[in-house]
Amino acid sequence: MKLPENQTHNSGDPNQILESLIHSIHHTQSFKGKWSLIETKLNDLKNLLPDISDFPPNPISDGLIRSLSQTLSDAFNLSVTCHTGSNNLPAGKLKTQNEVDSVTAKIDNHIRDLDVVIKSGVLHDGVVSSVPVSKRDSVRVEARSLVTRLQIGSVESRTFVLDSLIRLINEDDKHVLIAVAQGVVPVLVRLLDSGSTSDIKEKTVTAIARVSLIDSSKHVLMAEGLLLLHYLIKVLESGSGLAKEKACVTLQSLTLSKENAKVIESRGGISSLLEICQSGTPPSQAAAAAVLRNLTAFADSKHGFFEENAVSVLLTLARSGTALAQEHSIACLSNLIQGDDVINMKLLIVRKQGFSVMRTFWDSAPVRSLSVVVELLSELASDQRLVEPLISNGFLPRLLTALNCNMLGVRTHAAEAVYKIGYNSKTRKELGELGFIPPLIRMLEGKSVEEIQASAKALSVILIYMENRRVYRKNLQGVASAVCLLDPLITNLEKKYPVSILISLTHSKKCRKQMVNSGALVHLQKLVAMDVEGAKSLQEAIGGGKLFGVFRRK
Structure with a gap:
């Protein structure tokens, strides 16, 4: 069927191209089922496009519209080739089928991207306001834009956005808090999945590590739970040197939790960390040793160290690593x-x-x-x-x-x-x-x-x-200092130790007199009632009791 001349795929208006594409789909003879599915998706697109056009021009939405127009234009051209039967396709049946599937996937991505942009609120940032914008508001707008752009577009564009995000959050701790408030952490965690490139993973882990250094943001990382731990362990196993270092920086915060420490051990994290201590870069060795230091603080996590020849590895690092690596290694041994x-x-x-x-x-x-x-x-x-x-x-x-x-x-x-x-x-x-x-x-x-x-x-x-x-x-202060420690008001101090010190000095008449003058008897009366070890013997020794006379006076 010949299309009307005004329905052209060269138009830059996605609404016009979309209508032309739907009209063309009705005339397809090849892969009708696939084109029918595409038509359903196009109807979803029609519902989203007005929400985009209601706002002033915005770099994010403008980029999406350009990309969408190109995809719809390519789909239109492809649909025209499918107006004939499958046996007469110019590019052949198999190649054309692959192209149709590719167009379907691209349209799915556009729908997802448009939905992300609309829900993010980033389009509101393009609305002109007469109210002066503060530095904080400016950073918030930038952070929201970056978080949104991390969820859309190509791998190349996301890599570029990650660079911008890292620059922003490295400028000021407050920028980290703003980015976290805009929801950057869940987005970063999703970028760590197995489909991401090594470059994206490295930059993503770098950004997450920066967040982990801000105490008031750590709870957001903790909330990501097992998923984040799983991805970080994968980075320890196969990431670049920088990625491993940054993963360890994040794990230093996460492994302060006993539950997370158990997860690291159960999933082979100890072995990976010890391997980094042996052959990693100097910064990654220090960071890995810091994580191990946290793990060894929990008795339940020590079993994994006994099986991994940990003592030899830690002693080697304590002998030849950086000063920080040495410190963490020695602390590990002490905990173990x-x-x-x-x-x-x-x-x-x-x-x-x-x-x-x-x-x-x-x-x-x-x-x-x-x-x-x-x-x-x-x-x-x-x-x-x-x-x-x-x-x-x-x-x-x-x-x-x-x-x-x-x-x-x-x-x-x-x-x-x-x-x-x-x-x-x-x-x-x-x-x-x-x-x-x-x-x-x-x-x-x-x-x-x-x-x-x-x-x-x-x-x-x-x-x-x-x-x-x-x-x-x-x-001169020895006796008085020990007597002061008898005071029951000084809590969390085992009184038997200062009592023992003073008992050892009761052979001296001068020391006994010092004890009395320093108020020991007042404290001892209470300690005896509390049944403190040695308190009664000391009370009798300095208070003229039955034991007093047996001591040699000096």
Whole structure:
């Protein structure tokens, strides 16, 4: 059938081309079923086009209209070739069928894109307003446009849009919040599916990692749940070096959740992370070690490390990685050997030259990073068989330096290590002679309950050795500081440790007098009622009770 001359596929008006196409479809002889389906889709398009034309010109809608017009024009030309029977098709039946299927898919994409644009609200941004636009509103408009464009168009256009998005959110943390409010996270997660190119995946993971660095946006990533974790694990397995690094940056936030940590382990994430620690780029090694550090904080996740030769990998990275990678690796080892069922792993660390790694890091790292290696030392010292090797490897002078530093966490872990090292008279004597008592007394007046308790525990052990008590008594604040800790109003502090310190000093009449003058009896009355270990003995020793007379006076 000959078409009217005014129904031409060369027109730029999609409505006119669409009507011409529908008219042409009625005359097709080949693939009538497929063309009938296309006609149904065209009717959906007819319903969407008015919603686009109701708004002023907009770069997004203008681009869609141009692309749609081209597709409809190509479909019109194709439909004309199908006016003959399938045996007379110029390009042959199979090729023409493929072309019809391709047109169908393109029309589906246009319908989806138009629907996205209409629902996004981005068309409203083209409406002229007399109200001045603020910087924040301008960023919001740009972010909404970018989020919309990420959902439409070709792979090439989405790659370009991702570059623009990354530039925007890297400019300011507030821009990240605005983009998140415009719904960028679910859109980015969908871009990580298996159909995306490696370039898109790399840029997408980079954008997601930037979002993960903003605390107030992390809950949006958490809400994506298993789907996001699944995609990130895939990136760990087969992504580029940069993609792996950025995936690990995101996982650092997500693996603070015990549930997510379990998912990572159950899906082989530990193996992938250890592989990155072995052969990844230096930044990706540090990021992977940070994720492993989070995972080892959960006891349920440790089983996977026992099966993956993790100790050797982590020690190697702690010896040769970047400073940050070393810190995270040592923290992993410390987490792994916490508990009573990891004796073999502690011995393995020692056999694989762990002391050498620890010394090197200790002597080269800034003070703020020492907490992890001091904590590792403390965990190793909980096995009494390792105490003498620790001492012979020169860690006591290092511990003393740690006790005198200005970092709270370092001092606290150092005091905990001292408590474990002082398990016999020989080591208590060494601790006293090296000068551990004065800094521990100073720590009794610390602002952190954790620091105070750690130092009180350490002193309660050190003062078991008689000569160390003389050193303690020489400190003018020692008795008063310990008495203050008896106050029941100081909560979350085990009173048995300051009680033990004071009991060890009751042989001295001067110390007993100091205790009374400092108000110890008032506190002890309450502690006795609370059935605190040693409180009654201390009360009787300094309060003139039946035990008072048995002590040798000085």
